[in-house]
Amino acid sequence: MPLNRRSFLGRSAAVGAGVTVTGTAAAPAAQAKPVPKRYSFTVMGTTDLHGHVFNWDYFTDREFDDKAHNDVGLAKISTLVDRIRAEKGRGNTLLIDAGDTIQGTQLSYYYAKVDPITAESGPVHPMAQAMNAIGYDAAALGNHEFNYGIPVLRKFEEQCDFPLLGANALDARTLRPAFAPYSMHRLRTPCGRDVRVAVLGLTNPGIAIWDKANVDGKMVFPGLEEQAARWVPKLRSMGADVVVVSAHSGSSGTSSYGDQLPYVENAAALVAEQVPGIDAILVGHAHTEIPEYRVANQATGKEVVLSEPLKWGQRLTLFDFDLVWSKGRWVVEGVGARVLNSNTVEEDPKVVRLLADEHRKVVAYVNQVIGTSPVEMSTAQAPWRDEPIIDLINHVQAETVRAALAGGAHAGLPVLSQASCFSRSAAIPAGRITIRDAAGLYPFENTLEARVLTGAQLKEYLEYSARYYVRTAPGEPVDTAKLTNADGTPDYNYDAVYGLTYDIDIAQPVGSRIVGLSFRGAPIDPAAEFVLAVNNYRASGGGAFPHVAKAKQVWADSDEIRNTIIQWVRAKGVLDPAEFASVGWRLTRAGVPLF
Secondary structure, three states, rough: OOOEEEOOEEEOOOOOOOOOOOOOOOHHHHHHHOOOEEEEEEEEOOOOOOOOOEEEHHHHHHOOOOOOOOOHHHHHHHHHHHHHHHHHHHHHHHEEEOOOOOOOOOOOHHEEEEOOOOOOOOOOOOHHHHHHHHHOOOEEEHHHOOOOOHHHHHHHHHOOOEEEEEEOOOOOOOOOEOOEOEEEEEEEOOOOOOOEEEEEEEOOOOOHHHHHHHOOEEEEOHHHHHHHHHHHHHHHOOOOOOOEEEOOOOOOOOOOOOOOOOOOOOHHHHHHHOHHHHHHEEEEEOOOOOEEEEEEEOOOOOEEEEEOHEEEEEEEEEEEEEEEEEEEEEEEEEEEEHHHHHHHHOHHHHHHHHHHHHHHHHHHHOEEEEEEEEOEEEEEOOOOOOOHHHHHHHHHHHHHHHHOOOOOOOOOOEEEEEEEOOOOOEOOEEEEHHHHHHHOOOOOOEEEEEEEEEEHHHHHHHHHHHHHHOOOOOOOOOOOOHHOOHHHOOHHOOEEEEEEEEEEEEEOOOOOOOOOOOEOOEOOOOOOOOEEEEEHHHHHOOOOOOHHHHHEEEEEEEEEEHHHHHHHHHHHHEOHHHHOOOOOOOEEOOOOOOO
């Protein structure tokens, strides 16, 4: 049996209204043809909510907005869900999620770390409160569910009125499911025959890398295709008329961890292709919007419908199913998918009222003043310039590692540091600095490690990082809007290394761009050893950077880098860029600086 206490059975839906049996006008009984029994229902889906209850940005302390004027949060999703339930009939709908629920905002952080749900007589997690109130039927586990450790996840699971599903999250010792693999839901029809809908939950194998400190020796995460192939036939044999997969895995077939694992990170389309018996897949993890994507199963030729709603509650997916009773069973006649935009509705007042106190507490927390700055620092140009605000992250990391190694066997090695631009809108204002300002530099729960690399390995590391830039010939116009993210490389997978000086010649092909790599004014010695202060995501293989995942670890911290930055600013009181800012790298073309 699974290790958790939950039954695999989800809540049964109530009798639905608004579904009729169609037929013809009265005719002589002897001539009447059987009228097919038909039934339609809708599965609604969200994914990658990342702690968003309200349409609020805790890092800017104002209502969320972006260039597309998207809105975010479960309060908006609740309004959309109520509308669909009113239109379709409550009993003719299910509501599921594809994971990454309890990490991402200062609201979710506060109830994991500041006022933790794991404390004796601790609070109920705001995401559990909101999702319970909205009436979720099931949710798959995301990789970020493990960021705060298994005890926090188990407490969140306990607080949810719906099961957390993970068919490929196995106990490391017994190799049996550590969470419910699936949930089964009965939808009552006017035809006298219930429809049984199975929801199979699959999570991301990358958890074994990204949260190794929390799961190593406790849980293992085999591939999605393997576990779907095991469970889908079982669900069909148990009488499932419809099988929906909720997968915290993108659809591209790519992986960010190189050869660190034998499993594909973004495997949802592969599951559709390789595993017969699936009707639809709710896709998560990739933070992209896919209203409808059809994939033909290789064995049956049947189309499987995939859909991924945009992150943070910006969209709600609707899978509309049409069934017909045939040869003693319900058969899926058609499936379509679409997404609804949450910026078209107001927040649900019941969700706003439910969590108003929690929201106020977190707003007060993030607005605590921890220091001052004589100048404003911004990440707006950090993707193409060496900016003081990224130097701040690197300086804090290098100083922290240097202090930790003092007096030890590796104290004599030079300490370098890597950092990325996680958000192009983060800033340290001139004047008072609050927790939200400092936390906005580091929105992820990464922790800090120290790994030993050689000069030659660092050169290869930087060459790999420099693939981020679009190749641009000398004399070609430079548009910063098109200069970065080559081949889809996200900002968080471009690393600047602090403590070295180098040019990146973007006129050159990938692999031949690092020029003049120096340490303390002299060309770097390929054989020399350096300590690299690096976040745990990168150190464990995230982004597939060369060498670092296999490099010797000489120190590791359990506290988030975000907290280290906050504590450092608090201790300093005044942030003077003269203490930490320098121009260590620049973009060039044939030796001519771009900027």
